[in-house]
Amino acid sequence: MNIAIIGAGPAGLAAAWELSKRGENITLYETDKSETGGLAGAVPVNDTYIDRFYHHIFTSDTDVLDLISEMGLSKDMLWVEPKNGIFLNGTLYPFTSPMDLITLPEVSLIGRFRMGLAVLMAKNVKDYRSMEGVNARDWLIQKTGKDAYEKIWRNLLYSKFDKDADSVSGVWIWNKFKLRGSTRQNISKEMLGYLSGSFFRLYEILANRLKDAGAKIVYEPVTRINGDGGKVVVESARGATVYDKALFTAAPALLCGLCDFPAEYKTKAVYTKYKSNICMTIITKQQVSDYYWITVAQRGAPFVLFIEHTNLIKDADYKDKHIIYLSRYVDETDPFFQASDDEIKGVFFEYLGMLFPGFRREAVMDSYINRAVYAQPVVGLNYSKHILPFETPVKRLYLASMAQIYPEDRGQNYAVNMGRKIAKIMSEEKL
Ligand SMILES: Cc1cc2nc3c(=O)[nH]c(=O)nc-3n(C[C@H](O)[C@H](O)[C@H](O)COP(=O)(O)OP(=O)(O)OC[C@H]3O[C@@H](n4cnc5c(N)ncnc54)[C@H](O)[C@@H]3O)c2cc1C
Incomplete structure (x- = not known):
């Protein structure tokens, strides 16, 4: 099959790689001139690269670690115990271990104890659905108390989501607690991973392996996508090309700008x-x-x-x-x-x-x-009801974006996981 993949970020590259391994002909389109990696891209500094946006991974990020291993880069993974801090009321406090949380003087003793407990207990929650209708503010007050919420979490939520802070779901913050609680080797030790030379190296090697396997990479933005009798027509400055299937990996709102979708789908697509x-x-x-x-x-x-x-x-x-x-x-x-x-x-x-x-x-x-x-x-209340399916109204055009990752939050690991998942669906769907 001839397949177009739009976006050479972690999701698009992972999908392209899986499909290429399954024998499909891949054309990858990327807006950024001769650059891969999407948000995980990098810029050169001396003889190496540094991320455009800071990145690290967790020990539980098995999909991206698999890909790193497949590209022969495991030897370059660096695992380091970080030293984290928090500025509160003009003072810098250590904020790495549960002990730091428990000794934080800005919060009452009971509040500190409840915060530590909430982080430790988060990984034991098996069914997050009961939290879907509760916003992060109420979830935090319920778990850690009003004092801890007012002194710490409120500012953190506002700093990340600004005026949307109060519409963020409890599932989002629970998932952050769970991640921090479950990536510790022991209760006080958390390890963060970084690929020497930046994660861009992973995506650059992947792009080269794809080219070696016969894939084409077109460094031009896709300007329009249409369905045509079960085929998908993808347009860029290089002209229009007909594909058996296509995958779009950037934000749903961007896809809506390229296709004539029904109004009902557009409303759903821009909901997030x-x-x-x-x-x-x-x-x-x-x-x-x-x-x-x-x-x-x-x-x-x-x-x-x-x-x-x-x-x-x-x-x-x-x-x-x-x-x-x-x-x-x-x-x-x-x-x-x-x-x-x-x-x-x-x-x-x-x-x-x-x-x-x-x-x-x-x-x-x-x-x-x-x-x-x-x-x-912004992961809002009852988010599971608002997630778009991979299939779009255009037959054989698929969408796999950060907004479809749930209950986990965005991250390279989940982008790679989603890219692999959609590749399997696309290659198994009969023409
Ligand atoms: C500030 C910040 C910090 C982060 N920190 C971390 C971290 O510490 N650890 C971690 O794992 N993750 C982190 N992430 C998240 C991580 O970067 C993303 O989860 C990941 O890059 C998503 O991959 P993606 O392929 O889904 O999307 P993207 O990386 O957004 O890739 C989509 C690609 O599509 C291309 N595109 C869009 N429209 C078109 C078009 N019309 N034609 C052709 N191409 C198009 C874009 O140029 C882009 O390259 C961070 C993100 C940000 C913004």
Whole structure:
């Protein structure tokens, strides 16, 4: 069969690889000029690459680990115990282990105990459906108490989902607790994984293996998709090509812009709202903190995450450079998302200097802003009822997007898992 795959991110590449192994002829379309990896793509620094958006994986991420192994990269996986922190009321506290949670002075003793218990118990929940109708706020108050919610979780939810925080489902936060509780080797030790040279290497090798197997990669955006008598016609600047089947792997709203779908499907497709992300990368001569991941749980903070990547990964190829990411989630229409790079840098640098008075601007060698419009689906109440099926109204055109991952949240592992799953469905469906 001739199959078009639109999007060379983790899901599209994983699907293409599975279909190619099953003997199908693949053409992969990607908007980004000569770049693979989607949101997990990277930029060159010295002789290596660094992520455009910070990435790590967990020990439980078996699908992406399988793919890493299949591409011969397991030897380059680095597993490190992170040091995490949280800024609360202008003070930086350690926030790595259940013990850190239990000793956090900002929250009452009972609140701390209940938070620790909630993280530990989350992995024992077998049926999440009872939480689907409860929002994250009420779930957190019920499990950890009002004091802990007000002091910690409220700010965390707002920092990630902004004005949509109160519509986020309890399932989303339960799943985060579960992930953190179940990826620990023992109760106090969590390991995070990173691929030396960045995860982009995985996707680049995969793209090359696909080409070696006869797949074509077209670095042009797809501009239109139509059904035609059971075939799928895909258009790009290179013209229109007829395929037996096609798979779209970016946001449902983007697919709606390419196809003449019935209004009812369009309404369902845009139901899931996405938050956009602004991520600033700073390359500096200075080590700013000794933490990997710091959550900035303070109202009014312009960024919600401070990630000092080089405190997790020490790579000789970075030379003496320290790599820091500052991240903020907003709506695409928010004036801050629309602001110029220089304006955003100005605001971020100023706040960074307030958080870390020792931060030296003159040590900064380079800094840049990356933006992703479709960065994080907002998992709302009773989400299972709103998930789109893989099949679309156009016969043999399929959709596999981040918004269809549930009850887990977005992540490379689930994108690879979904890519493999849809590949099996597509190859087994008779023409
Ligand atoms: C700030 C941030 C931090 C993250 N941190 C982590 C982390 O720590 N660990 C982790 O595992 N995951 C993390 N993720 C999530 C991870 O990056 C995603 O889950 C994963 O990249 C999703 O893969 P995908 O293939 O489904 O989608 P995408 O990566 O979005 O790929 C879709 C591709 O489709 C292409 N495309 C869109 N429209 C068209 C068109 N018309 N024609 C051709 N091509 C098109 C896009 O250019 C893109 O390359 C993070 C994401 C963000 C934004």
